[in-house]
Amino acid sequence: MANITKKVSWSSRGDESGGGERTPLLNGSEEVRYTRQLSGDGGMFHIGRLSTVDLEEDMTSDEDAGCPKEIPHNEKLLSLKYESLDYDNSENQLFLEEERRMSFLGFKCLEISRWVICGLIGFLTGLIACCIDIAVENLAGVKYFVVKQNIEKFTEVGGLSISLILWAVLNAAFVMVGAVIVAFFEPGAAGSGIPQIKCYLNGVKIPRVVRLKTLVVKVCGVICSVAGGLAVGKEGPMIHSGAVVAAGVSQGRSTSLKKDFKIFEYFRRDTEKRDFVSAGAAAGVSAAFGAPVGGVLFSLEEGASFWNQMLTWRIFFASMISTFTLNFFLSIYNKKPGDLSSPGLINFGRFESDSVAYNLYEIPLFIVMGAAGGLLGALFNILNYWLTIFRIRYVHRPCLQVMEAMLVAAVTATVSFAMIYFSNDCQPLGPDQSEDYPLQLFCADGEYNSMATAFFNTPERSVRSLFHNPPGSYNPLTLSLFTLTYFFLACWTYGLTVSAGVFIPSLLIGAAWGRLFGILLASITPDGSIWADPGKYALIGAAAQLGGIVRMTLSLTVIMVEATGNVTYGLPIMLVLLTAKIVGDYFVEGLYDIHIKLQSVPFLHLEAPATSHWLTAREVMSAPVTCFNRIEKVGTIVDVLSNTSTNHNGFPVVVPVAASDDMGKVCGLILRSQLIVLLKHKVFVELARSRLTQRKLQLKDFRDAYPRFPPIQSIHVSQDERECMMDLTEFMNPTPYTVPQDTSLPRVFKLFRALGLRHLVVVDSENRVVGLVTRKDLARYHLGKHGLEEMQLAQT
């Protein structure tokens, strides 16, 4: 079936390709389709190759590929530009020698270093969260103070339009700063960063996602966008920030700052780095929501393919340190040192631990709310999906992006102002007033405008008000209007070129309609008193809405429970999230998954599609494969590496079978990055003979080059050197995982996913290479409306 050709041959599909094939094409796409008959009982499959190449982009090296300005807007594509992480150690001779040389004490030291690093990650993440919180508090405080003064001044004399303009201009100014740094300096810092971190933890190398520059832009950006009054939260970006901190700290150097501390050199490989990044992401969640366990579960849910107890425990340590650090510094900032009551950026406040938190007969109501959350979440996601496609097509220039962000900021201020202006929901200003900026506006003295509590405030405070303000603080009309406007504002805002999260807006929308639901319930039931607490419904609504949008499950339940500090609400929150997920999934995927798909990232789900047992490795694999001999000519290697569109960044090393035209028997696997280092150091057989003193290549040389291996173009190989030979034996992984070609797709998938592989060699019964399975080969298959569907691979 599989057509096996010569040893060095070009793959028909450029999976795991190092760069882009630069075929000059007009804007648009030229599809080269061909069909093939599968050997199973399946029908015809379309396997496409779609070349939409961004001409402006110059992909020079693996990591420096940069963020594409244009992303394909067809989510049925898988981009070939993403590479996988090498989570599987290449156990070559150098590696084994190092491991064997290391004493038990050495391993102990490494283990201690890992703990120290995790502690540092937690500490720094907590510190960053603290800085963001304080900066936002102060900036937003100044802004609201100025606007409030202005409104008060003009309420009496008339001319509130001036206040509106002031508010809008202040917002737009903040947002402009935030958008400019993101759009012009580091587009990778846009959005919440959660989709990117999900992909990274899944094993996809997203370019520039864990750079120092991204962190700086992210932190400044999120401060600006929250202070700018956008319908965004500062929680999502914390997860990204934590991940960047982890990637930086664990490597003991900064490539951007050109500073190498010469520590933690052992951890300079993808396996270790990815583990630390999971700790960082967990620390970020922990700092954002005061939810250390939720953070661990988030990391595991998104990232871990293989459960490792020590790793999990370290992740938990980082999370704990992170929330503790934040709490500690905030307590000092709030002049109550030692008061450990604000463990996260958002605190839901204490829910009265009434012994009767909820009744059994309320559970169906909660489930109905979950379904509503699922529906509203699906609507949100569909609207945002259309908007994103629109943005991809028409708003891809940085200046346009900045202008759109400023427009949204101004519109947000205007809408908020209008809502407050036309609302006549006045509430008495009690003595235990928790509002920071109560707006009197047209209310009587001693009263304040209730609509302003929701709009004239940072979203975190608004959520807390909706959860905890006593019954009667809001009238139903205020809440309905607020829900409606905030829903569309939040939907418009997500995907702007600013650094911002979607957690808090979702919670806020949900809390608003949840509270509305509670108020209506109390008014229509004869004995309203038992439904007395609308805050409870606000909490359930918030969970439902957030679940409907992001579709996280276990981790979100735990995060919500930890944020409320009340274990009793666990069951209703879980049921609500589950319902929201089921209902929402019926219509459309979760928001993060939509954005991942729109980026055409080859994301591996946890299991192969259920109905894929009839596919085998033979059908799934890429064939023919470029292979090398144990001792290979330098020229051949250089040629293969230069032709970036036609290899998988990993090459089986084979022993030729005598008197046969077939592929050789597999005896190892070598990575593109390893070959690059070998070429750079000119590890040629002939040179080794002539220069006896030549230093033997060590693992350190590979580590120093990690993670930004130079492109093949930058390595000069003379014509003479091209005739030399390279001995790959010592550097290849001599025991790559292999599967027979009859292995079913789910089995291949399980092996691949469980071990976090990058390349899986498919062999025949004689141990000869017949194909190679990479991430894209597996990610292509997904369950669509009409059963199993196959996605197409695109060059961009």
Add this chain to the structure above:
Amino acid sequence: MANITKKVSWSSRGDESGGGERTPLLNGSEEVRYTRQLSGDGGMFHIGRLSTVDLEEDMTSDEDAGCPKEIPHNEKLLSLKYESLDYDNSENQLFLEEERRMSFLGFKCLEISRWVICGLIGFLTGLIACCIDIAVENLAGVKYFVVKQNIEKFTEVGGLSISLILWAVLNAAFVMVGAVIVAFFEPGAAGSGIPQIKCYLNGVKIPRVVRLKTLVVKVCGVICSVAGGLAVGKEGPMIHSGAVVAAGVSQGRSTSLKKDFKIFEYFRRDTEKRDFVSAGAAAGVSAAFGAPVGGVLFSLEEGASFWNQMLTWRIFFASMISTFTLNFFLSIYNKKPGDLSSPGLINFGRFESDSVAYNLYEIPLFIVMGAAGGLLGALFNILNYWLTIFRIRYVHRPCLQVMEAMLVAAVTATVSFAMIYFSNDCQPLGPDQSEDYPLQLFCADGEYNSMATAFFNTPERSVRSLFHNPPGSYNPLTLSLFTLTYFFLACWTYGLTVSAGVFIPSLLIGAAWGRLFGILLASITPDGSIWADPGKYALIGAAAQLGGIVRMTLSLTVIMVEATGNVTYGLPIMLVLLTAKIVGDYFVEGLYDIHIKLQSVPFLHLEAPATSHWLTAREVMSAPVTCFNRIEKVGTIVDVLSNTSTNHNGFPVVVPVAASDDMGKVCGLILRSQLIVLLKHKVFVELARSRLTQRKLQLKDFRDAYPRFPPIQSIHVSQDERECMMDLTEFMNPTPYTVPQDTSLPRVFKLFRALGLRHLVVVDSENRVVGLVTRKDLARYHLGKHGLEEMQLAQT
């Protein structure tokens, strides 16, 4: 290196053997040692084969092997009697055909069934917990009432020795019932069951551990032992109970009751069953401690090798339902329906969520307490280890075991009585008195004996008193005496032939010395008020002691946090548990691990020993291996299966290499259980030809035989039939995982552990079988004091 002999040959080590080789030996052991030179840079290794065969035991089938009356008391042995679970699906043609026939809707239905089963597991586990709680409450209530009456009667007239005798007799009577049912009916129900469940989740098939009978005996046993006043808890057994419930419900039938509901037939295999058992264990933890997240983490920490999001979410669902069910029924029992404040069997009660829960400078103190807990835990474990060895040697007859249990019960009563009698710690009986049975004894009127609060009570209530009674309720002398006596009582009690857990006694010991520590701290510091709350130190002490004994980490932190209902204590509890683990591990392993080792279970840890990179599959594997041809003579198969001591329960199927004496090329793997079914149904090539109407063997036939496959002896094969041939092609797993023989041990280990394998075929470069790696081959290596050590394999 590896000496390859004829196709059908006897393994030198009987790993994964089906039964015991019955060589009549005297009591003791005859060691057959031989040495071999390893090819790495290592020295000489002793590979032993130790035959200590229990003569009384008749191992008839895989599952019916029964619990050994005698276990080898050398923890440097690995028993050959334990088999592994087949967590890896055998993807043979039958399986693939079934999967391929199934529609997407079919998979959906299966998924829904899984959820229903998990819901049922949670519900039933919660119900069982509720029954245990109510039964213990009532029995203990009656007992304490009778004894209290008696003591009050005799305090005045003198002759308290009669009360003592009454108390001791009552205790001994309860314990006798509990010990008799365990010792005579189901020895597998002894202890907490956590070690057994740990092993099961690790992938080891422990005989009779998930039987219905075990559950019944466990539940009755734990009620008796707690009511009998032993220093035990009812929490550990809940985990075992949940696991049994899960194993029963998920199979849709009970082999013991000979009742097949004809449902859930799809789940009748090890893969699915093990997943459900993890859910059951989690539900058990959840019901025991009101800790659903802790339950999930427990299951993951102990069991999951491969993180599966949907599975985790189902486990969480089962846990939630379990705690909710318990809570709901208890609230009805307590006549406060809807009051959801008792989510677990043990509730630590509400810790005052004071804003200043603890101060930064208290953290070093907590760490000191953690170290103390580690030391005391290690002492506990060492004492218990000696005691267990003593018991293995001298107390192995059921009647002796019952007598020992009764003795402990009587001694516990006597010691308690003496402590109460000689104590003169009288406390005023306040209006908000929470004691159920305040003993006045020799105290003045309106006062009660404080020592009696600790001893004259179920341990759960004592823990709560220590956590929450106001400062001054206990004087330091009472606490020190109590700690001392309870420590030794608990240590003596654990390992008795009764069904009982060690969690609560550990918490109680720790809470006592923790509170003592708090009191002393308050008295020696100048400003005692800041250390005012001894309850906080009781909590930390409890965590330290428990951590020092069981050495659980992440899950225990979460369980403790959920049980206290206060997230703020997360960091100190984590630090304390971490310290206790580090300090304790320096001396001796955790209690459960000690007991697992004493049972010589081949337990796979999460990672290969750090310094094992120089070992390769070649050194680790068992060789030579018994192989079969694709079409094999029935006689050969019967002979191989009958010789139970010499195979691995799994046989590579090979294609012979022409003109060669070598092993054939691997083309599949077939299990002993599959061959048994084939033989039973006489699936012979000749018969298929003659009887055209013969029903084709289906997967259902394998499922019906699961899990108690008949022994080979019970299958009659005539002399004519012995000459027939069997075609294994359709039934073997055609794509077993293989590794080259140079693969390093950590790499083999990772593959084996991540995929939950049972057999891993080692092949040479020609794909010829050279060996087989099973669980025991990997479990043998461990890090000892002097680097890597190898355990010996024993027949018993």
